[in-house]
Amino acid sequence: MHYIVIGNGVAGATAALNIRKTDAEGDITVLTDESRPFYSRIRLIRYLAGEVDEKKLVIYKGDWYERNRIDLLLESPVDSIDTESREVVITSGRTMKYDRLLLATGAVSFVPPVPGSRKKGVFTLRTLKDAAAIRDYAVNAGRVVLIGGGVLGLEAGNSLRKTGHPVSVVEFSPRLLPRQMDAEGAVILRKQMEDMGFTFYLGAKSKEITGGDKVEGLLLEDGREIRCDMIIISAGIRPNAGLAEKLGLKINKGLSVNDGMETAIPGIYAAGDLIEHRGSFYGIWPASEKQGETAGINMAGGDAVYNGTVPSNILKIAGIDLCAAGDIDPEGRFESIVSKDEEKYIYRKLVISGNNITGCILYGDISGRKRIIRAIDEKRDIGGIKTELSRWNTEVL
Amino acid sequence: MDKYECSVCGYIYDPEIGDPEGGAAAGTPFEKLPDEWVCPVCGASKDQFEKAG
Ligand SMILES: Cc1cc2nc3c(=O)[nH]c(=O)nc-3n(C[C@H](O)[C@H](O)[C@H](O)COP(=O)(O)OP(=O)(O)OC[C@H]3O[C@@H](n4cnc5c(N)ncnc54)[C@H](O)[C@@H]3O)c2cc1C
Ligand SMILES: [Zn+2]
DSSP states (O other): OEEEEEOOSHHHHHHHHHHHHHOSSSEEEEEOSSSSSSBOSTTHHHHHTTSSOHHHHBSSOHHHHHHTTEEEETTOOEEEEETTTTEEEETTSOEEEOSEEEEOOOEEEOOOOOTTTTSBTEEEOSSHHHHHHHHHHHTTOOOEEEEOOSHHHHHHHHHHHHTTOOEEEEESSSSSSTTTOOHHHHHHHHHHHHHHTOEEEETOOEEEEESSSBOOEEEETTSOEEEOSEEEEOOOEEEOOHHHHHTTOOBSSSEEEOTTOBOSSTTEEEOGGGEEETTBOOOSHHHHHHHHHHHHHHHTTOOOOOOOOOOEEEEEETTEEEEEEEOOOTTOOSEEEEEEETTTTEEEEEEEETTEEEEEEEESOOTTHHHHHHHHHTTOOOGGGHHHHHTTOGGGO | OOOEEETTTOOEEOTTTOBGGGTBOTTOOGGGSOTTOBOTTTOOBGGGEEEOO
């Protein structure tokens, strides 16, 4: 049996490990277009701030692949897949036969159609190569603008703020962290981050990146221009679905798979940021890892089921505790329990639908986070403990 | 008892503190954490931890 895994992020590496745990004999090949073994994208934020070096980013080193008898081929982008002959074609022209194949090609940064985005000094952040390029360019740059005020934008902005750059964040939505915060909480967060030195342009649409060869500023639709030396676009991600599309597979928010991580083509599985499962596109590490595990077990003949993940994000900025999970109900359509202290930068909200907690925003005080997320996941009946919860006693969960 | 570091996010598991919210009482050595235990910060699995040096 020959297993081929395309992509060596958390989904691909975890799948390879689980194939090996399930099938001690089969041949496993992992193909990646990158030049490093499996590393942490999450830690690229710390790398940007100069707090960890490249070596520290690597999660599974070369000897891990040897120990698990996994062939890792670096710098080997897959160009196409022939399902008739069951062959993978690498860009170099080399072909390889597979019996089971995993698509774990992840996601790519979305670049909105803003004129000027090809100028020198405009970046996105997804890979180590991207992060290294940002670090290099930042050495000779002053002001930095982030296009996109989501988790990635704020975290990357914070890293550059720490290395001495004045940082502005331009967000299309009228509030920061539109997917993790409601309007009331976002106002407090904005204040806290302004105190740290950030400048914000909210409800602002980017019109054009100005300058000659190099970036000199960002022009907004409302006519304002922000002068800067560097722009990082953090406007979300899209599934890296080129290969899947070539196979004629259908892409919605991501590539659709069933609970066993199978695509519509027999023998071809998919996992990670590439996929959509039961209508959800996650784009987060723990979901990708679980999907990789499920795919790996099933490729090797096991019988694993992926039941979905409660989407949750933690903002990793020192001095700010912020976590959001599930449905944060920014429109306030559901019942909720809210506790707020603007002075202390605290805003907490539990979203309640019937007798279930369906989501939460925990800002300034994330105690009880795990209990709350577990209660969301298990659809715990909280009918009898609402009074306790309204006093923020989360011990009862 | 050894401390372990999450290689995904840098979180350190200190057995003396444990992870009470995650079901690990203070004093639980890393090796004794259940297989389903995940990093309280980033959600990575036990496989992605290594001994903190
Ligand atoms: C800076 C940053 C911070 C983040 N922080 C968090 C966080 O705090 N919490 C969280 O949950 N998530 C976070 N994420 C998201 C998380 O990293 C992703 O959800 C996760 O990496 C997805 O894993 P994956 O294996 O599906 O895809 P990826 O990690 O994207 O891996 C896919 C791999 O496939 C390779 N590939 C693609 N096409 C081909 C091809 N044709 N041939 C060969 N190889 C190919 C790619 O180069 C890549 O190496 C962050 C992401 C970034 C960039
Ligand atoms: Zn972690």
